[in-house]
Amino acid sequence: MKVIIKRWHAVAQWRWDTGVSSDDGDEEGDVCGICRVPFEGCCPSCKVPGDDCPLIWGECTHVFHMHCLLRWIGTAASNQQCPMDRRPWVTAERKVKNLVPGAGAAAPSAS
Amino acid sequence: MDARLRRVNKEIADCKNDKTSNITLDLVDNSPFHLKGSFPGPEDTPYQGGIFEVDILIPDAYPFQPVKMKFTTKVYHPNVSSASGAICLDILKDAWSPVLTLKSTLISLQSLLCSPEPNDPQDAEVAKHYTTSKGSFEETARYWTHIYAGGPGTKQSKGSAGRDEVAIAGLEQAHVDQFESLGFPRNKVIDVLRRLNYRGANVAQIPEDRIVEELLKV
Numbered sequence: 001m002k003v004i005i006k007r008w009h010a011v012a013q014w015r016w017d018t019g020v021s022s023d024d025g026d027e028e029g030d031v032c033g034i035c036r037v038p039f040e041g042c043c044p045s046c047k048v049p050g051d052d053c054p055l056i057w058g059e060c061t062h063v064f065h066m067h068c069l070l071r072w073i074g075t076a077a078s079n080q081q082c083p084m085d086r087r088p089w090v091t092a093e094r095k096v097k098n099l100v101p102g103a104g105a106a107a108p109s110a111s
Numbered sequence: 112m113d114a115r116l117r118r119v120n121k122e123i124a125d126c127k128n129d130k131t132s133n134i135t136l137d138l139v140d141n142s143p144f145h146l147k148g149s150f151p152g153p154e155d156t157p158y159q160g161g162i163f164e165v166d167i168l169i170p171d172a173y174p175f176q177p178v179k180m181k182f183t184t185k186v187y188h189p190n191v192s193s194a195s196g197a198i199c200l201d202i203l204k205d206a207w208s209p210v211l212t213l214k215s216t217l218i219s220l221q222s223l224l225c226s227p228e229p230n231d232p233q234d235a236e237v238a239k240h241y242t243t244s245k246g247s248f249e250e251t252a253r254y255w256t257h258i259y260a261g262g263p264g265t266k267q268s269k270g271s272a273g274r275d276e277v278a279i280a281g282l283e284q285a286h287v288d289q290f291e292s293l294g295f296p297r298n299k300v301i302d303v304l305r306r307l308n309y310r311g312a313n314v315a316q317i318p319e320d321r322i323v324e325e326l327l328k329v
Contacts, residue, residue, distance in 0.1 A: 033210035034174060036118050044114030072209050075175055083208040 015040055016055050018063050033083060034068035043067040058082050059090040115173050119143050122213045134217050136167075144169040147183070148217045152260065153225045157252035158186070161260025165220060166196075167213065177207035178216060187248075187255040187281070189229040189238035198223070199233035236305060240281055244311025251281030280305045286314070295326045303329065 016039045018030065031038050042053035043065035056066040062084045072078050073089055082089050120143060126136045132150075139145045146167040152158030163186060168179040180203060182196035190199040200223055202211060211219075232238030241248045256262035258274055277287050280301045286309055290300045303325045307317055 035114055036121050044117065068209075072175060077176070077205065077207060083210045086208070 014050075018055065032065045032068055033062075034064055034072060037065070039063070039065070057092040057094055058087075059092045060085050060087050061092075115169065115171070116143060118174060119169055119213075125212075126214050129214070132214065132218070134214055136213060139166075146213070148180070148213065150217050150221045152256060152262065153221055156225055157249045158188075158224045158256050158260070159262065161256035161262035163220075163224075163260055165217065174209035174211075177203050177211075178213065179203075180216065180220065185255055185259040186224070187237060187252040188224060189227045189232045189234060189241045190223060191233055191237075193234050193237055197233055199228075199231060236308065239308045240310060243308060243313050247281060247310050251278065254278045276301055281310060283310075290322060290326065293323070293326075299326060299329055 018039060030040075032043065035044050037044065039055055040049060042049040045067055046053040054066050055063050056069050057063050060082050062082050064083075069083075069089075072083055073080055078089075079086075080089055081087060123136050123143065123146075126132075126134060135149045137147045139147050146169070148165040148167050149162055150165075152161040152163060161184070163182060164184045165180050166183050170176045170179065181198055182191055185193065185196070187193060191197070198220065200219065202208070202216065202219055227238075227241060229238040229241045237248075240251065253262070254275075257264050258279070276298070277284050282301060282304050286304060287297065287300050290304070291297050303322060307313075307322065307325065309317060309322070
């Protein structure tokens with residue numbers, strides 16, 4: 001049999017590698033705790049998800065949309081603490097693991 | 112869509128889907144930023160059996176600013192104003208965090224009813240009552256739950272028609288009668304005895320002259 005491909009349509013899917021398994025039964029696991037929008041969506045002040053609306057990781061391992069977290073840290077009420085555990089917020093250098101070099105979504109560098 | 116609106120709509124929907132917590136959230140008017148929440152009084156407390164309603168206002172900067180909550184059901188509790196329903200709870204003030212939700216905040220109110228903090232009172236008179244005679248405080252709190260929150264009746268309220276002003280104030284009928292018989296109006300007597308915390312061990316501490324003196328002032 002000979003098959004001639006006339007047209008093809010590639011479909012790609014991306015996710016942030018949050019280090020949190022989405023199938024651990026914890027529904028809260030893949031939404032930003034501040035805006036409650038999934039990590040793969042964007043924070044409420046952005047229109048397009050992706051590298052322009054990255055995630056941010058704390059050394060305490062908690063993850064948020066970067067814009068949401070920075071807005072909270074910018075308020076006096078935050079005392080510069082992680083909203084989850086009230087420890088002083090320290091942005092983590094992202095340890096990238098299990099990533100094939102050059103493939104997948106690049107983890108945002110810590111800012 | 113506005114971030115605040117999106118988050119609040121989600122929270123209302125989540126609360127509707129959750130059948131286990133018994134917490135309700137309803138719109139007061141057509142705005143999703145003015146809500147009415149309710150939760151059952153915790154078991155093994157004087158609030159058991161009551162349903163407590165809370166007025167909820169969502170500020171413009173939510174969730175970066177705490178929600179405003181106050182009880183609309185009258186509650187007899189050291190950290191709740193017996194007059195206005197205002198609540199003294201750290202997460203509604205400086206310990207707010209944007210990851211808290213309407214539901215989690217209402218659950219915190221529920222647990223505040225389990226564990227009063229009389230050292231950081233919202234209602235000083237109620238806090239005094241709590242610290243000086245806990246048994247009498249609990250009886251009053253139970254009576255309030257019965258008459259205001261639809262809770263089960265107490266021994267003292269059985270058979271009595273209408274509301275018992277003496278029980279609402281957490282006082283003893285005999286004490287009120289004693290000063291009323293001197294010719295002072297009943298409501299003044301109740302007012303003064305409540306203000307002076309004329310309850311339990313305190314009764315022996317306060318000379319009757321002191322009470323008469325106060326009664327003559329008002």
